Amino acid sequence: MAKGEEAAKQLPKVLVLRPPPMFKMFEKEFSEKFQFLKAWESPIPTDQFLAAEASSIEAMLTSGSRPVTADILCHLPSVRIIVTSSIGVYHIDLQECRRRGIAVAAGGDVVSEDVADTAVALLIDVMRRISASDGYVRGALWPIKGEYPLGSKASNCDILVICCALTDQTHHMINKQVLAALGKEGVILNIARGSIIDEKELVRCLVQGEIAGAGLDVFENEPEVPREFFAMDNVVLSPHRAVSTEESSRAKFELISGNLEAFFSNKPFLSRVNIDE
Amino acid sequence: MAKGEEAAKQLPKVLVLRPPPMFKMFEKEFSEKFQFLKAWESPIPTDQFLAAEASSIEAMLTSGSRPVTADILCHLPSVRIIVTSSIGVYHIDLQECRRRGIAVAAGGDVVSEDVADTAVALLIDVMRRISASDGYVRGALWPIKGEYPLGSKASNCDILVICCALTDQTHHMINKQVLAALGKEGVILNIARGSIIDEKELVRCLVQGEIAGAGLDVFENEPEVPREFFAMDNVVLSPHRAVSTEESSRAKFELISGNLEAFFSNKPFLSRVNIDE
Numbered sequence: 035m036a037k038g039e040e041a042a043k044q045l046p047k048v049l050v051l052r053p054p055p056m057f058k059m060f061e062k063e064f065s066e067k068f069q070f071l072k073a074w075e076s077p078i079p080t081d082q083f084l085a086a087e088a089s090s091i092e093a094m095l096t097s098g099s100r101p102v103t104a105d106i107l108c109h110l111p112s113v114r115i116i117v118t119s120s121i122g123v124y125h126i127d128l129q130e131c132r133r134r135g136i137a138v139a140a141g142g143d144v145v146s147e148d149v150a151d152t153a154v155a156l157l158i159d160v161m162r163r164i165s166a167s168d169g170y171v172r173g174a175l176w177p178i179k180g181e182y183p184l185g186s187k188a189s190n191c192d193i194l195v196i197c198c199a200l201t202d203q204t205h206h207m208i209n210k211q212v213l214a215a216l217g218k219e220g221v222i223l224n225i226a227r228g229s230i231i232d233e234k235e236l237v238r239c240l241v242q243g244e245i246a247g248a249g250l251d252v253f254e255n256e257p258e259v260p261r262e263f264f265a266m267d268n269v270v271l272s273p274h275r276a277v278s279t280e281e282s283s284r285a286k287f288e289l290i291s292g293n294l295e296a297f298f299s300n301k302p303f304l305s306r307v308n309i310d311e
Numbered sequence: 312m313a314k315g316e317e318a319a320k321q322l323p324k325v326l327v328l329r330p331p332p333m334f335k336m337f338e339k340e341f342s343e344k345f346q347f348l349k350a351w352e353s354p355i356p357t358d359q360f361l362a363a364e365a366s367s368i369e370a371m372l373t374s375g376s377r378p379v380t381a382d383i384l385c386h387l388p389s390v391r392i393i394v395t396s397s398i399g400v401y402h403i404d405l406q407e408c409r410r411r412g413i414a415v416a417a418g419g420d421v422v423s424e425d426v427a428d429t430a431v432a433l434l435i436d437v438m439r440r441i442s443a444s445d446g447y448v449r450g451a452l453w454p455i456k457g458e459y460p461l462g463s464k465a466s467n468c469d470i471l472v473i474c475c476a477l478t479d480q481t482h483h484m485i486n487k488q489v490l491a492a493l494g495k496e497g498v499i500l501n502i503a504r505g506s507i508i509d510e511k512e513l514v515r516c517l518v519q520g521e522i523a524g525a526g527l528d529v530f531e532n533e534p535e536v537p538r539e540f541f542a543m544d545n546v547v548l549s550p551h552r553a554v555s556t557e558e559s560s561r562a563k564f565e566l567i568s569g570n571l572e573a574f575f576s577n578k579p580f581l582s583r584v585n586i587d588e
Contacts, residue, residue, distance in 0.1 A: 055458050148439075151465075155441050158432035162425075162556070164549060165436075165445040171548035172541045176534035181332050182550045188428075257453035264449045271448035272441060273459045279439070 045069040046298040049088050051080070051106070054097035054119035054290075056283040067291055070095075084109035093297055095290065098122060104130040115297045117290055121145060122227060124200040128309045139293040142305030144285035145276075152276035153195055153225050156249025159270045160221055161188055166267035192220040200227035208232065213239045220245045225276045228253040237262045240269065251276040322346040323575040326365050328357070328383070331374035331396035331567075333560040344568055347372075361386035370574055372567065375399060381407040392574045394567055398422060399504060401477040405586045416570040419582030421562035422553075429553035430472055430502050433526025436547045437498055438465055443544035469497040477504035485509060490516045497522045502553045505530040514539045517546065528553040 048068045050057070057064070064070070071091060076083045090112050096102055098120030104127050107113065113136055116126060121141040131138055159165055163182070170182050194216055198204055208222070208231040216222060222245060224231055233254040239245045240262070247268035253259050256274055263269050292304045325345045327334070334341070341347070348368060353360045367389050373379055375397030381404050384390065390413055393403060398418040408415055436442050440459070447459055471493055475481055485499070485508040493499060499522060501508055510531040516522045517539070524545035530536050533551055540546050569581045 151435055152439060152441075155432065155435035155439055158428055159436065159441055159445075162429060162432055162552070164429075164432050164547065165442040167549045167552055168436075168442040168547050169446065171536055171550050174536075174538075174541075176536065176550045180534070182552050257457070259448055259451075259453065264451075270441065270445050272444045273448050273453045275439070275444055275459050 046093065046294070047071060047091055048294060049073060049084075049091045049094040049110070049113075051094070051096055051102070052100040054095070054286075056119065056286055057095075057097075059283055060287040063287065064291065068294060080106075081109055093117065093294055095119070095294070096126075098125055100125065102126045107131075107134065107136070115139065115293075115303075117293045117297075119286055119290060122199050123307050123309075124227065132309050137297075137303065138307040138309055139303045139305050140307050141286060142289055144289050145282045148279050148282045149197070149225050149276045152251055152272065153197070153223055153249075156223050156225070156251065156270050156272065157188065157193060157195075157221070160223070160247045160249045160268065163267060165270050169267075192216060194220065194222045196222070196224040196226045196230050198226055198230065200230055204230050206230070206232040208236070210235045213245055216245050218244065218246060221247045221249070223249045225251045228256060233260060240266060323370065323571070324348060324368055325571060326350060326361075326368045326371040326387070326390075328371070328373055328379070329377040331372070331563075333396065333563055334372075334374075336560055337564040340564065341568065345571060357383075358386055370394065370571055372396070372571070373403075375402055377402065379403045384408075384411065384413070392416065392570075392580075394570045394574075396563055396567060399476050400584050400586075401504065409586050414574075414580065415584040415586055416580045416582050417584045418563060419566055421566055422559045425556050425559045426474070426502050426553045429528055429549065430474070430500055430526075433500050433502070433528065433547050433549065434465065434470060434472075434498070437500070437524040437526045437545065440544060442547050446544075469493060471497065471499045473499070473501040473503045473507050475503055475507065477507055481507050483507070483509045485513070487512045490522055493522050495521065495523060498524045498526070500526045502528045505533060510537060517543060 045068050049071045051073045053074065071087055073080055073083050073088070084106070088110055091110060092112050093115045094110070094113055095117050096119070098118065102116060102125060107127065107130055115137045116131065117139045118126065119141055123138055123140050126138060128138065167182055170176060176182070194208075196208065206229065210232065213222070213235055222231070222236070236248065237260050240248060249270045251272040252274050259271060263271055289304055296303050322345050326348045328350045330351065348364055350357055350360050350365070361383070365387055368387060369389050370392045371387070371390055372394050373396070375395065379393060379402060384404065384407055392414045393408065394416045395403065396418055400415055400417050403415060405415065444459055447453060453459070471485075473485065483506065487509065490499070490512055499508070499513070513525065514537050517525060526547045527540075528549040529551050536548060540548055566581055573580050
């Protein structure tokens with residue numbers, strides 16, 4: 035056995051169903067601390083892989099895009115901690131975790147600044163049509179069509195910023211009634227989760243001019259985005275990147291490592307999620 | 312003579328060579344205060360029109376896109392004030408104005424907030440690639456190509472914001488040496504005038520990766536924009552719209568009217584430009 039392999043055998047084992055977006059970026063640094071069981075690399079079906087390889091695993095790392103259901107957890111009788119790289123935990127069956135005494139640690143506030151920056155950027159962008167202007171210039175329309183239409187200052191409209199967690203209570207919280215109340219001068223920004231807004235209603239309101247505009251970083255069925263948005267120049271679309279800077283990716287790596295290290299050394303987690311009812 | 316026409320005859324006369332962008336928007340309100348000589352509507356050459364119609368005119372209104380040269384002023388022996396809707400006065404022959412005792416009033420600070428908003432928007436947009444992300448989503452690339460590349464926080468780079476007036480001293484002030492000093496992590500924002508930057512050098516630096524990105528509201532030969540920019544996703548292009556909201560257009564209308572009214576009633580101008588050497 036080579037020395038590197040021997041050292042790896044002694045590192046704490048962590049199961050990864052599907053790697054978080056920043057996993058590859060920090061894979062080398064992660065691998066100096068943990069030995070990863072990479073379920074996504076195995077050619078055999080996940081449940082068979084878990085039954086064969088992961089029955090004694092105590093810790094798992096996951097991302098917001100991979101649901102952690104009771105079905106998956108039933109293959110993992112020894113799991114005691116789930117560390118998710120996401121801020122939200124809607125994809126994890128918290129009731130099952132509670133029942134089985136599994137702790138959950140999430141992304142905490144390492145990306146708060148990035149998300150706030152994105153909210154400001156989307157807001158100014160929608161109000162002043164920055165992305166649309168950029169498309170206008172790139173499309174070489176400026177010399178042909180002349181002056182681009184005016185934008186507006188923030189002060190003359192109502193702005194609704196969605197920045198809460200997705201839960202059963204907030205699912206489709208922004209519905210027909212809320213959008214109607216926002217009104218013709220209203221702008222909606224969503225940097226939280228797509229399903230907090232009833233997206234079909236949002237499309238309808240924008241098509242019919244019942245609200246003024248939208249800045250959206252998240253969507254109901256990512257990466258699918260309603261095609262109706264593509265032709266709207268009062269909408270700014272961002273591919274769920276509010277949290278994604280190099281700096282916050284490193285902060286996430288450090289938080290995830292810190293949570294796993296705390297677990298393996300019986301210390302308090304850095305960002306434990308309260309899952310008590 | 313109809314009553315309206317008679318009233319118009321009594322309003323103070325103002326020459327307009329070419330209307331500022333917001334002129335049409337407030338034409339009705341302007342026309343209640345002033346009688347405009349619309350040089351741009353005349354089929355005869357401008358110098359003949361001025362000689363025939365404008366020799367007794369005392370006030371003129373202009374925009375930043377129409378040079379007011381000594382040649383034009385020589386047809387206007389009675390002019391005593393030039394009101395420009397622009398913030399800058401580089402397009403006006405100030406030496407000639409000084410020599411002839413012509414006062415100049417400009418846009419003052421009515422658009423400062425809008426320009427500041429635009430600078431912030433361009434900055435976050437370049438750093439976090441908002442416009443490029445928007446294009447990525449609209450191009451339906453998200454489901455095909457997956458995660459969009461990471462952006463950066465503002466904290467890790469050097470940002471140069473150009474917000475000074477264009478003068479003989481600032482023309483091409485941002486040259487090869489300045490761009491080289493800004494460096495590979497540097498981002499340049501221009502919300503002032505295109506010619507303050509040596510645009511050919513800027514294109515070269517961006518093509519060769521010698522600076523990190525640019526947010527540009529202004530260009531050297533507007534509305535022409537170097538084609539090389541169109542393929543760059545670290546550049547945000549805006550068609551000289553930093554100052555253009557409905558709110559600031561009204562503020563401009565009020566400032567222009569106020570300056571002209573002050574002139575015709577011998578009161579101090581609201582935003583006189585100091586053209587003393």
